[in-house]
Amino acid sequence: MTGAVRVLGRLRGQLGRVPRAGWLVFLVAFVNAAVWTAVIPPFQVPDETGHFAYAQYVAETGKPPPQGPAPQFSPQEYTALANLFFFDVIGHEQERGVITPAEQSSLQASLATGPSPVGPGGASSITNQPPLYYALAAIPYWLSPSNNILDRLEFMRLLSALLAALTVLATFLFVRELFPSLGWAPIVGGLVVAFQPQFDFISSGVQGDSLLFFASAATFLALIRAYRHGLTLRRGVWVGLATVIGLLGKLTFVAFVPGIVVCLALIVWRSGRRSCGGSAVASGAAVGSGPRAVTRPRAALGAGVAAGVAAVPVAVYGLLNATAWNRGGPTGGGFAGAATAALPGNKVITLRDSLDYTWELLFPKLPFMNHAYFGYSPVRQIFFDGAIGRFGWLDYGFPPRVYTLAQDAFAVLAVLAVIGLWRSRRELAAVWPMVLGFAVMAAGLVGAIGFAGIRYLMSTGLPFEQARYLFPLLAIYAVFIVLVSRAAPRRWAPALGAALVILAMAHGLFAELLTISRYYG
Amino acid sequence: MRVRVVIAGALAVVVAGLLITLSHRAPRDAGSDHIVPAMFAATLPSAGQVCQDNPYLPPGAATAQILVGTYGKPVPALQLRFLDPSGAVVSSGHLPAGAQPSGTISIPISPAAAPGDAVKVCLAVAGHAKIVIAGLGIPPDPTDEYVNGVEQAGRISLVYYRAGQESWWSLLGVLDQRFGLGKAGFFGDWTLPACFVLLLACWVLVVRLLIRGGAETG
Numbered sequence: 196m197t198g199a200v201r202v203l204g205r206l207r208g209q210l211g212r213v214p215r216a217g218w219l220v221f222l223v224a225f226v227n228a229a230v231w232t233a234v235i236p237p238f239q240v241p242d243e244t245g246h247f248a249y250a251q252y253v254a255e256t257g258k259p260p261p262q263g264p265a266p267q268f269s270p271q272e273y274t275a276l277a278n279l280f281f282f283d284v285i286g287h288e289q290e291r292g293v294i295t296p297a298e299q300s301s302l303q304a305s306l307a308t309g310p311s312p313v314g315p316g317g318a319s320s321i322t323n324q325p326p327l328y329y330a331l332a333a334i335p336y337w338l339s340p341s342n343n344i345l346d347r348l349e350f351m352r353l354l355s356a357l358l359a360a361l362t363v364l365a366t367f368l369f370v371r372e373l374f375p376s377l378g379w380a381p382i383v384g385g386l387v388v389a390f391q392p393q394f395d396f397i398s399s400g401v402q403g404d405s406l407l408f409f410a411s412a413a414t415f416l417a418l419i420r421a422y423r424h425g426l427t428l429r430r431g432v433w434v435g436l437a438t439v440i441g442l443l444g445k446l447t448f449v450a451f452v453p454g455i456v457v458c459l460a461l462i463v464w465r466s467g468r469r470s471c472g473g474s475a476v477a478s479g480a481a482v483g484s485g486p487r488a489v490t491r492p493r494a495a496l497g498a499g500v501a502a503g504v505a506a507v508p509v510a511v512y513g514l515l516n517a518t519a520w521n522r523g524g525p526t527g528g529g530f531a532g533a534a535t536a537a538l539p540g541n542k543v544i545t546l547r548d549s550l551d552y553t554w555e556l557l558f559p560k561l562p563f564m565n566h567a568y569f570g571y572s573p574v575r576q577i578f579f580d581g582a583i584g585r586f587g588w589l590d591y592g593f594p595p596r597v598y599t600l601a602q603d604a605f606a607v608l609a610v611l612a613v614i615g616l617w618r619s620r621r622e623l624a625a626v627w628p629m630v631l632g633f634a635v636m637a638a639g640l641v642g643a644i645g646f647a648g649i650r651y652l653m654s655t656g657l658p659f660e661q662a663r664y665l666f667p668l669l670a671i672y673a674v675f676i677v678l679v680s681r682a683a684p685r686r687w688a689p690a691l692g693a694a695l696v697i698l699a700m701a702h703g704l705f706a707e708l709l710t711i712s713r714y715y716g
Numbered sequence: 717m718r719v720r721v722v723i724a725g726a727l728a729v730v731v732a733g734l735l736i737t738l739s740h741r742a743p744r745d746a747g748s749d750h751i752v753p754a755m756f757a758a759t760l761p762s763a764g765q766v767c768q769d770n771p772y773l774p775p776g777a778a779t780a781q782i783l784v785g786t787y788g789k790p791v792p793a794l795q796l797r798f799l800d801p802s803g804a805v806v807s808s809g810h811l812p813a814g815a816q817p818s819g820t821i822s823i824p825i826s827p828a829a830a831p832g833d834a835v836k837v838c839l840a841v842a843g844h845a846k847i848v849i850a851g852l853g854i855p856p857d858p859t860d861e862y863v864n865g866v867e868q869a870g871r872i873s874l875v876y877y878r879a880g881q882e883s884w885w886s887l888l889g890v891l892d893q894r895f896g897l898g899k900a901g902f903f904g905d906w907t908l909p910a911c912f913v914l915l916l917a918c919w920v921l922v923v924r925l926l927i928r929g930g931a932e933t934g
Contacts, residue, residue: 293898349900379929690722693926697726
């Protein structure tokens with residue numbers, strides 16, 4: 196009991212160190228994401244049907260779905276989907292859901308027949324994921340004062356909105372650590388993420404990605420803090436906690452593990468060669484004394500604690516999967532699904548195939564590569580255009596001229612970011628090992644997308660990639676915007692940052708109007 | 717000061733864009749029978765008629781849109797009727813022969829005093845031409861269409877539009893009502909205005925944050 200009180204006291208102390216501006220950015224992010232939860236009709240966020248089904252199964256039975264060859268959803272969810280005209284609306288931009296009082300009455304009458312909320316937990320593309328997000332989503336499911344499925348869904352969506360706000364807060368603090376002398380930088384970095392419409396759109400649904408986004412931003416923050424201020428035991432715990440939230444949140448996070456290991460190794464390597472060496476950045480409240488604040492053995496212990504905090508719950512999860520939950524092995528089929536997707540004609544995907552595919556995700560095909568996997572530019576048409584906005588079940592977006600305009604604008608921003616990078620060289624040089632580690636994390640994520648993408652393409656003939664798969668790097672996007680702002684002369688940098696925030700807000704606002712016209716207009 | 721000027725300029729541009737967008741006039745959706753025009757689901761011979769249940773005729777519907785194929789010939793005269801359980805006409809519409817080219821056509825329909833009473837819709841070809849109508853070839857079920865009284869596995873697609881062209885401003889009342897439907901039970905007509913107020917509060921807070929953040933540095 197005393198220990199718990201002490202931990203809570205420390206947590207309160209940590210939270211108390213978050214500046215007021217950080218909490219205000221958090222509040223804005225939560226309210227904005229909460230508004231999105233009301234704007235998007237139920238189940239219109241990609242895969243929300245499957246994520247809700249998983250969470251409902253956990254809430255009703257206390258364990259993850261067994262993943263047998265059975266229906267994916269509960270009878271209650273099937274009833275709701277049918278009476279929301281879900282299957283007619285998705286993929287058909289001209290179709291609306293419930294928009295008349297008569298349709299509303301029909302929906303209410305069908306749900307009032309009391310279809311069971313307990314389904315058989317049949318296999319879906321979601322059920323092989325670890326259960327942390329769904330266990331968390333079970334809390335608002337049960338806290339809902341009504342057992343109406345749509346009421347419960349809205350409360351669960353608010354959890355995602357909260358996670359979005361936490362992602363923004365972690366991003367704010369991450370930028371603050373990188374640019375401690377620029378008071379405006381974390382505000383600008385946090386707010387551009389808070390109003391990124393595709394991020395808000397995904398975070399407005401019952402969607403496991405919202406926990407992945409938070410865990411990713413928290414990991415970037417925990418690592419940069421460990422580098423800035425030294426890898427103490429406590430900071431090791433934070434790194435471990437952020438990592439384990441990601442690992443038990445979504446399998447995609449595994450892609451970050453090599454980068455996290457590189458970061459920790461570099462922190463240990465840079466620590467303790469002399470005591471409390473000065474940071475290259477000499478002013479600002481958040482400036483730390485660098486990794487040398489902690490001796491190398493102590494930093495190694497901190498890294499070990501981080502590994503332990505991350506590994507033990509994952510091991511327990513694996514054990515439960517294989518024993519108590521009977522989910523077909525320690526990973527619950529998660530990795531097997533990605534690695535052994537049934538391929539037509541017993542085709543084998545080689546390492547070279549995977550590497551070629553991953554390269555071509557971002558860059559043009561090189562002459563020695565065997566196969567051109569894309570007849571278009573994925574980096575532009577999937578990742579960039581998707582980040583500008585592909586909403587619903589990828590069934591509506593802005594008029595084409597908006598994407599063209601955005602591409603031109605981004606080209607200008609990229610040039611400005613290079614100038615800002617040059618102007619920020621001192622701050623970034625002070626954390627160069629982390630820049631290297633973060634690059635490995637980003638490469639791991641792209642590699643994971645490529646690994647899964649080629650297998651999906653070969654087994655289904657359909658493209659796998661979506662812009663949101665890169666959103667675990669939202670903290671880096673915030674840094675990009677700060678660098679763009681820094682391209683301006685020093686006194687104008689906050690003004691340019693403010694203009695970029697207004698642009699992001701306008702982007703979000705018009706995305707909401709687009710969504711309202713799609714579903715209600 | 718710089719931050720204030722930039723924010724004021726940026727906000728002016730956003731407000732101007734918002735006014736232009738919300739003032740755009742276009743035909744606005746009134747609803748549909750929730751059948752996607754994915755394939756030609758009904759073939760009507762000369763003077764044939766297709767009927768089906770659950771037309772979901774919404775309030776305010778002024779035209780019904782269908783996708784028609786005519787094998788290269790002009791669209792024949794079409795008659796659309798929405799019937800209540802007793803067979804009385806709730807709403808009806810007529811399209812003269814050759815009034816529109818084949819493809820997506822709009823049939824003006826009379827205002828319905830009680831659109832919710834419409835339980836059946838019938839579309840009749842008044843001329844001598846075979847046509848096909850788009851919809852879904854759903855598996856046989858009680859909602860199937862009847863062509864000349866014979867049950868067929870399919871349903872035709874009907875999309876309803878409101879009268880004339882409307883701006884988003886003039887549609888606000890309708891949007892407000894629709895926004896609260898098909899969601900959690902505690903949502904209602906108050907939800908859209910509440911979202912607007914919350915977003916406005918966010919914008920005000922962000923502007924204050926940006927001005928204060930800029931002032932600290934600049």
